[in-house]
Amino acid sequence: MELIITEKDNAARRIADILSGGTYDSSRENGVNVYEWGGKRCVGLSGHVVGVDFPSEYSDWRDVEPVELIDADVEKTATKENIVATLRLLARRAERVTIATDYDREGELIGKEAYDIVRNVDEDVPIRRVRFSSITENEVQSAFDEPDELDFDLAAAGEARQIIDLIWGAALTRYLSLSAGQLGNDFISVGRVQSPTLKLIVDREREIEAFDPEDYWEIFADLTKDDTAFESQYFYRDEDGNEAERVWDEATADEVYETLAARDAATVVDVNRRTRTDTPPEPFNTTQFIRAAGAIGYSAKRAMSIAEDLYTAGYITYPRTDNTVYPDDLDPEELLDEFVGHSSLGESAESLLEADEIVPTEGDEETTDHPPIHPTGEIPSRGDVSDDEWEVFELVVRRFYATVADAAVWEHLKVVADVDDYRLKANGKRLVEAGYHDVYPYFSTTENYVPDVDEGEELALSDVALEDKQTQPPRRYGQSRLIETMEEMGIGTKSTRHNTLEKLYDRGYIEGDPPRPTKLAMAVVDAAENYADRIVSEEMTAQLEHDMDAIASGEADLSDVTDESREMLEEIFANLADSRDEIGDHLRKSLKDDKRLGPCPECGEDLLVRRSRHGSYFIGCDGYPDCENTLPLPSTGKPLILEEECDEHGLNEVKMLAGRQTFVHGCPLCKAEDAGEGPVLGACPECGEDSATTDSSRDDGGELAVKTLENGSRLVGCTRYPDCEYSLPLPRRGEIEVTDEYCDEHELPELVVHSGDDPWELGCPICNYQEFQARESESGSDLEALDGVGAKTVEKLADAGIEDLEDLTDADPDAIAADVEGVSADRIRSWQAKA
DNA sequence: GCAAGGTC
Numbered sequence: 001m002e003l004i005i006t007e008k009d010n011a012a013r014r015i016a017d018i019l020s021g022g023t024y025d026s027s028r029e030n031g032v033n034v035y036e037w038g039g040k041r042c043v044g045l046s047g048h049v050v051g052v053d054f055p056s057e058y059s060d061w062r063d064v065e066p067v068e069l070i071d072a073d074v075e076k077t078a079t080k081e082n083i084v085a086t087l088r089l090l091a092r093r094a095e096r097v098t099i100a101t102d103y104d105r106e107g108e109l110i111g112k113e114a115y116d117i118v119r120n121v122d123e124d125v126p127i128r129r130v131r132f133s134s135i136t137e138n139e140v141q142s143a144f145d146e147p148d149e150l151d152f153d154l155a156a157a158g159e160a161r162q163i164i165d166l167i168w169g170a171a172l173t174r175y176l177s178l179s180a181g182q183l184g185n186d187f188i189s190v191g192r193v194q195s196p197t198l199k200l201i202v203d204r205e206r207e208i209e210a211f212d213p214e215d216y217w218e219i220f221a222d223l224t225k226d227d228t229a230f231e232s233q234y235f236y237r238d239e240d241g242n243e244a245e246r247v248w249d250e251a252t253a254d255e256v257y258e259t260l261a262a263r264d265a266a267t268v269v270d271v272n273r274r275t276r277t278d279t280p281p282e283p284f285n286t287t288q289f290i291r292a293a294g295a296i297g298y299s300a301k302r303a304m305s306i307a308e309d310l311y312t313a314g315y316i317t318y319p320r321t322d323n324t325v326y327p328d329d330l331d332p333e334e335l336l337d338e339f340v341g342h343s344s345l346g347e348s349a350e351s352l353l354e355a356d357e358i359v360p361t362e363g364d365e366e367t368t369d370h371p372p373i374h375p376t377g378e379i380p381s382r383g384d385v386s387d388d389e390w391e392v393f394e395l396v397v398r399r400f401y402a403t404v405a406d407a408a409v410w411e412h413l414k415v416v417a418d419v420d421d422y423r424l425k426a427n428g429k430r431l432v433e434a435g436y437h438d439v440y441p442y443f444s445t446t447e448n449y450v451p452d453v454d455e456g457e458e459l460a461l462s463d464v465a466l467e468d469k470q471t472q473p474p475r476r477y478g479q480s481r482l483i484e485t486m487e488e489m490g491i492g493t494k495s496t497r498h499n500t501l502e503k504l505y506d507r508g509y510i511e512g513d514p515p516r517p518t519k520l521a522m523a524v525v526d527a528a529e530n531y532a533d534r535i536v537s538e539e540m541t542a543q544l545e546h547d548m549d550a551i552a553s554g555e556a557d558l559s560d561v562t563d564e565s566r567e568m569l570e571e572i573f574a575n576l577a578d579s580r581d582e583i584g585d586h587l588r589k590s591l592k593d594d595k596r597l598g599p600c601p602e603c604g605e606d607l608l609v610r611r612s613r614h615g616s617y618f619i620g621c622d623g624y625p626d627c628e629n630t631l632p633l634p635s636t637g638k639p640l641i642l643e644e645e646c647d648e649h650g651l652n653e654v655k656m657l658a659g660r661q662t663f664v665h666g667c668p669l670c671k672a673e674d675a676g677e678g679p680v681l682g683a684c685p686e687c688g689e690d691s692a693t694t695d696s697s698r699d700d701g702g703e704l705a706v707k708t709l710e711n712g713s714r715l716v717g718c719t720r721y722p723d724c725e726y727s728l729p730l731p732r733r734g735e736i737e738v739t740d741e742y743c744d745e746h747e748l749p750e751l752v753v754h755s756g757d758d759p760w761e762l763g764c765p766i767c768n769y770q771e772f773q774a775r776e777s778e779s780g781s782d783l784e785a786l787d788g789v790g791a792k793t794v795e796k797l798a799d800a801g802i803e804d805l806e807d808l809t810d811a812d813p814d815a816i817a818a819d820v821e822g823v824s825a826d827r828i829r830s831w832q833a834k835a
Numbered sequence: 836g837c838a839a840g841g842t843c
Binding site: 069 | 836837838839840841842843
């Protein structure tokens with residue numbers, strides 16, 4: 001029996017299909033697909049099935065000095081145990097093993113990992129390697145006709161990368177995290193790829209912060225020929241003889257403006273007409289696909305996720321590729337034929353097939369692992385895919401169309417007119433031949449009309465305008481620009497670049513879109529620049545690539561390269577030795593800066609975004625416990641502090657990030673005031689001082705207040721909302737007066753409602769609500785009679801089968817607590833005692 | 836719990 005091992009299930013199935021001529025059977029082993037036919041079995045891995053890590057004695061961050069990791073052993077352990085188990089099982093029954101992982105460096109390493117697993121159960125079985133550039137009949141057949149050996153040097157190059165990345169990443173990440181005391185989920189990470197990417201964002205932010213805007217002026221005027229007006233702009237020659245439009249001093253700008261405004265005609269002195277060929281775009285690699293999807297509104301993460309779904313469903317080719325040259329076996333005409341007759345995609349394909357010859361465009365990068373992203377010819381019907389998936393699928397199809405379409409042709413017309421030696425110019429452009437734009441409507445084809453004029457012709461001059469402007473700071477990188485720049489810098493891979501950006505978001509280093517670095521990110525990059533410059537520089541990757549090439553070609557050993565890297569890191573740690581506290585202080589301060597909204601109106605310290613021990617967010621004062629001022633935040637989403645400040649309170653506005661439900665909350669103090677938090681009545685019976693519960697952990701000092709919600713309805717609610725959801729209803733109409741008389745039982749003031757001419761006594765809001773509940777359901781629950789049990793709690797209890805006091809006294813407190821969210825067993829015991 | 840790289 002022969003065992004064939006591929007990098008992924010999809011490839012295993014397609015190879016089985018080709019080699020078996022479609023006659024394979026499939027079965028499942030430990031949840032892994034195995035394809036079988038005529039004495040052969042084919043199984044797909046899931047990329048790496050083993051990973052590198054330190055031995056377990058290094059796993060406690062506090063017990064191990066980060067520097068010790070540098071010389072620690074690095075072990076390989078199974079990360080996909082079911083796949084490893086399946087591989088071992090199949091290997092035992094194999095008389096020959098063929099490794100058919102992807103044709104690139106990482107594929108060679110994955111193949112070597114499979115080799116080691118096989119060798120572990122069978123020392124002698126022959127193991128060979130096949131390589132093919134695309135999974136097509138011809139390529140696969142000839143690869144299996146001429147099998148090769150595994151390239152152990154190439155695999156070792158990949159292993160060197162794994163080891164160096166782990167040691168540098170883990171040692172420095174632990175060092176920074178320990179120095180700042182960030183040991184939980186919020187550790188402070190650095191790495192060979194993420195940190196240079198972060199530095200890119202931070203450097204741009206530094207430029208923006210340091211930017212000093214400069215004033216300049218531009219002058220525009222309308223020119224008219226035969227009743228048709230077109231816009232022109234004043235220009236001059238700068239000291240280098242180049243055309244310049246920006247006038248840097250006001251007096252000159254005024255003078256030009258006054259002169260032009262006083263004239264009513266201009267003379268054409270130059271007419272320049274030229275045609276420009278606009279070549280069609282290159283085939284999609286991952287980066288360019290992400291960029292194009294970004295232009296129609298998809299984040300990098302979303303674009304890749306949709307592309308992976310379309311790939312798995314068989315509609316497009318593998319979406320992770322650097323290749324920008326279609327392989328020889330792709331026949332564009334055949335592929336176009338698949339779309340002929342399709343309701344929305346057919347017409348373009350038909351028009352392209354009319355060409356005499358079809359020659360696809362190609363980019364500079366030609367790799368051996370996967371083709372550029374293109375449609376497979378399988379077309380989903382609209383019901384098979386979501387709107388977003390269809391939109392992305394259409395983008396991929398149309399990109400393929402564009403790469404086999406004709407160039408477009410533009411005609412540019414530049415007219416220069418003269419007024420008292422001042423020059424005006426107008427640039428017109430017209431799309432003469434639409435070419436690929438007809439089949440790829442994602443690029444702008446806006447024309448700018450400038451009429452035909454002749455030299456010496458007089459044109460009417462009107463509507464002269466002087467515009468004062470300022471130079472703008474550079475713009476932040478967008479997600480797709482960052483991914484493109486990473487590719488240019490040579491960091492990350494087609495499969496990881498978009499994940500790296502997600503990692504920076506998750507780590508609290510960047511926020512918003514386009515991403516803006518946090519203060520923490522600025523501090524991490526600062527610290528790295530000062531002590532471990534290598535980890536934030538693209539040089540580290542460049543050197544590593546160079547070293548990996550040396551290993552792959554046999555000029556260097558894995559240990560030469562990793563030993564040298566360890567020595568460099570030792571040096572860094574030697575320099576870091578005395579700086580732990582200094583670095584930690586800076587990081588801690590920056591972490592706090594990221595949570596700061598502005599001054600507390602009660603004490604002048606800082607208001608910070610905080611998290612309650614129940615996990616919800618609120619705003620609290622840095623002066624706590626001296627200052628107990630708090631402001632609520634909405635219960636949905638994760639708060640993001642915006643750059644915008646509230647004019648009235650000087651506090652930053654807050655946005656709540658919650659996927660599609662993301663919304664801007666605004667200034668939390670304004671919101672609290674708008675929410676009409678009225679007079680405080682007394683302690684909250686659920687979480688306030690002396691609350692009825694014996695569960696002292698719930699005494700969080702909540703108070704009841706009269707509140708008006710945004711929809712206009714009113715209630716008595718806890719000031720700790722949303723941490724505490726205790727609430728009592730109030731009538732919608734009428735003014736509410738808080739009297740001096742108190743309810744003895746609940747220690748709350750009696751309320752009077754003034755509506756119309758006839759004020760009525762609502763009384764104690766708890767008594768009022770209990771009476772209301774009693775009236776509402778005569779046979780209903782008597783649970784509200786208990787102090788500290790609000791309407792919500794009654795509902796929750798009822799859901800858990802506790803309908804009245806009798807149910808409650810019979811029940812097991814721990815069982816109820818497990819069933820009912822937000823109700824502790826201690827609270828239930830206190831109710832049982834009362835009942 | 837640390838990285839980056841595969842893949843889902």
